[in-house]
Amino acid sequence: MSNPRRPRRRQQRAIDTRQRILDTAGALFVADSYEGTSISDLITAARTSKGAFYRHFPGGKLEVATAIMENTLTMDGLVEQRIMLQEVVDIGMILAHRISHESALQAALMLSFHSSAPETYGTPWPDWIVFNAGQLTEARRRGELKPFVDPEQQAHQIAGGWAGVVLISNTLDRHLGNVEERVSRMYRNLVTAIAVPEVLPELDLSVNRGRYLYTAFLEGTPAPDRSHGETAEEPPE
Template identity: 25%
Template sequence: MANDTRTRILETTALLLRQRGYHGTSLNDILNASGAPRGSLYFHFPGGKDQLVVEVTRDSVDKVTQRLGEVLAAERDPAVAVHHIYQAVGHMLEENQFTLGCPIAPVVLDSPADVPELAELCRSAFEQWIGLLQQAFARAGVPERRAHALALLVESSLEGLMVIARATRDRAPLQAVADEVAALIEGAVLVAEARQRTDAAV
């Protein structure tokens, strides 16, 4: 039962954070939505709201990082892998009826500088996600500098497109950009392969 209560508190907090951000989510909101008594919350999370939010955010980041890594590792062609990522984000938005987007974006927009551990967690999350994309492009032969720029493009477009899709309640923008970005990545890989063939022939 204790573990059920803890899990319920964590799941409720994760949902509220994605809907309202850090400052828009109060302990009373969490207690009311989870049905957990206040004593249980402090029993499981003696550090209160900050400890709870950090734990929830870390778990959300870990899940996204794991899934992103799996998609990129499963497909040798990074353009195809990235297209899959855009499609997965579109499905996620449709499944939650366009009410939830990136799990950390609302927290970042709340500027959690007063909780250093949370701010660092958000910074590190984007660094990890961009890094995984960059590594996938680099493995396909794209030079490091361009691989990094393409990774930034993918991550930033996904973040912006989630906002647009939620506002329009339509995943079509994700599909349109997915095709363009995949073509751009495919072109970068082809250029890299051509350069490698030229170097090998010299």
């Protein structure tokens, strides 16, 4: 009698192997650059075989880079908020938290600024700009923005500001341990400039906002209720 669990186990092993290759590639691309990482380096570090590697990525290293880029801009952890500007802040804070912990996301940021990225493995920036522009357009419809704010132009500035903060932090500090604090400050300055005054006290701009939301997503639990601004008490560790 065949074991019905065996195909599921094989499928899970295949999923795990693919993810391990992506995670390993992210770490190698960050440490040694995309150009400085060979297929053999990747196979060895990922503890897999050449056959298994090419089953998952028949296009080789370029397909690995493409997969990393396609998995970069996710809405994981983002939940609907009463104030749309809170969602604008939340997605940036979630990504700031993730990039300080996930080598694949760090690699995606590095790859996204390569001059050939749009023509080769892609870049997430156009999608993020479009997404933020949609959020800001809705925020304007709800009366959350000052009259001068242009959603599309502001979306470009958010993407550029977020990326600049992360890149400069990584360059000057040689790590991303401070990036959540700096991105939080960036959003604080942003909303002070573009939001109508009555919205500001309602926004949660705390440094750990992204961590709370993403942890709740991973654990499958409701996100903490932090809807009354940044004065909310930090939960105990």
